[in-house]
Amino acid sequence: MGDEVEKENTGHARELEISFGSHLGYLDLVQELSDKISLLVGFDEDARYWIGLSVRESVTNAVHHGNELDEEKKVGVRFESWPDRLVIYVQDEGEGFEESDVPNALDPENLLKPSGRGIFYVRSFMDEVCYEILPEGGCEMRMEKRLNNQKQGDGNEN
Amino acid sequence: MKIESRSVNGVTILDIHGKITMGEGSRGIRDKVRESLDGGVKNILLNLGDVSYIDSAGIGELVSSFTTVTNQGGQLKLLKLTEKLEQLLAITKLTTVFDFFDDEAEAVGSFS
Numbered sequence: 001m002g003d004e005v006e007k008e009n010t011g012h013a014r015e016l017e018i019s020f021g022s023h024l025g026y027l028d029l030v031q032e033l034s035d036k037i038s039l040l041v042g043f044d045e046d047a048r049y050w051i052g053l054s055v056r057e058s059v060t061n062a063v064h065h066g067n068e069l070d071e072e073k074k075v076g077v078r079f080e081s082w083p084d085r086l087v088i089y090v091q092d093e094g095e096g097f098e099e100s101d102v103p104n105a106l107d108p109e110n111l112l113k114p115s116g117r118g119i120f121y122v123r124s125f126m127d128e129v130c131y132e133i134l135p136e137g138g139c140e141m142r143m144e145k146r147l148n149n150q151k152q153g154d155g156n157e158n
Numbered sequence: 159m160k161i162e163s164r165s166v167n168g169v170t171i172l173d174i175h176g177k178i179t180m181g182e183g184s185r186g187i188r189d190k191v192r193e194s195l196d197g198g199v200k201n202i203l204l205n206l207g208d209v210s211y212i213d214s215a216g217i218g219e220l221v222s223s224f225t226t227v228t229n230q231g232g233q234l235k236l237l238k239l240t241e242k243l244e245q246l247l248a249i250t251k252l253t254t255v256f257d258f259f260d261d262e263a264e265a266v267g268s269f270s
Contacts, residue, residue, distance in 0.1 A: 024180055049242060057214055060180050105250050112225050114218035117250050121214055124249050 011083040014040075019076045022067035022092075024060070030077055031056045034088070037079045041086045042147055050125035051086065051145050057118040058090040058141050066092030066139055085127075085146045096139035099131065161190050169201045169266050170194040171237075175208045178216030191223045191234070200232025201269040205262070207238030217246055224256065233257075237265045 016037065020026045034055040038048040059075060067073035076091040103110050105120040123129050128144040159176040172190050187204070194202050204220065206212075220236070227234040236258040239247070247253045259265035 027180065053213065056179075060213070060215070064180070111251060111255060112221055114222040114225075115215075117217055118214040120250065121246070 013087075014081040015078060016081075017076065017078040019074050021071040022063045022069055022073050022075055023071055024063055024069075026063075026075075027056055027059060030059050033077075033079070037081055038086060038145075041081050043086070043145070047145065051088075054122040054125050054143060054145075055088055055090070057122050058088075058143065061118055062090050062092035062094070062139075062141075065097075066094030068094070084148065085144055087142065087144045089140055089142050091134070091138055091140040093138045096131065096133040159186055161186055163190055163194070165199070166262075166266050168199065169203050169269055170197075170199045171203045171205055171262070171266075173205045173208065175210075177211040178209055178219060179211060179213045180215035185219065187219050188223050188226065191226055195227065195230050195232065200227065200230055202227055202232065202234045203237050203262075203265050203269075204234065205237045206240065206243060209240065209243065212243055212246065214246075217250070217252070220256070221252065233269055235259065235265055235268065237262055 016033070018030070018033070031052045034052045035048050038051045043051060055077070059077060062075045063069060067075060073093040076089070078089040078091075080087040080089075102119055103113070103116050105111075105117045110116060119129075122143060125145075126143040127146050128142075130142050132140045132142070134140055159174065159178055161175070162173045164171050164173070172187065172194075174187065178187070191202055194200075202223075204223070224234045234256075236256050238260060239258050244253070244258075247256065247258075257268065259268065
């Protein structure tokens with residue numbers, strides 16, 4: 001984690017980490033975990049819904065695009081609960097992607113495409129989203145939601 | 159996800175129940191839409207009032223169904239959006255694409 005994150009760490013974090021083979025059948029389980037942990041941090045119902053959706057979209061991407069549905073490849077999800085925020089890491093064994101290669105879901109030529117909205121939704125509902133290609137291989141997505149900034153579906157801040 | 163099909167005044171209404179997500183196999187909607195088109199009914203109303211959850215794959219399924227119907231010269235409209243679904247559509251500007259209604263009779267009457 002970078003210096004900016006380190007200096008904001010007040011109190012202590014509770015961590016929960018799970019790892020599973022790349023199967024879409026785990027989506028509901030991960031989303032339920034997200035809902036429970038978001039509740040413990042203190043997020044309201046709307047925020048919990050959008051955090052859960054963001055986690056679901058991120059894990060779907062990891063399973064589907066990162067690990068290409070190869071059940072031998074693992075997806076890791078780590079929840080860090082801080083007194084003032086929730087940080088979620090989603091890791092896969094894929095090669096990652098360039099953010100600039102992700103089409104803008106709002107461009108008129110993309111409006112009627114059947115796919116390409118997942119990451120857009122995550123960026124809309126979470127306060128911070130970043131990606132990292134890991135030195136040991138794989139890709140990790142980090143997303144953060146702050147308790148005092150429960151934006152709920154306005155989707156304009158990126 | 160469960161889909162029931164009925165016909166009202168020449169409009170196929172698909173009542174969709176449950177989750178429309180990647181994990182649930184969201185393609186069912188497209189298949190039902192194709193069945194209606196193959197049967198010669200090109201005006202289709204998707205009743206989403208009993209949809210408990212939808213993700214980006216589900217939104218993609220709605221879009222895909224819309225383009226399929228439009229390309230065949232038909233119309234696909236939406237009925238009874240939940241608050242969350244309307245937010246997801248609005249964020250991605252899809253409320254400018256879809257016609258949507260709260261009242262079934264009004265929706266059925268809107269097809270030209």
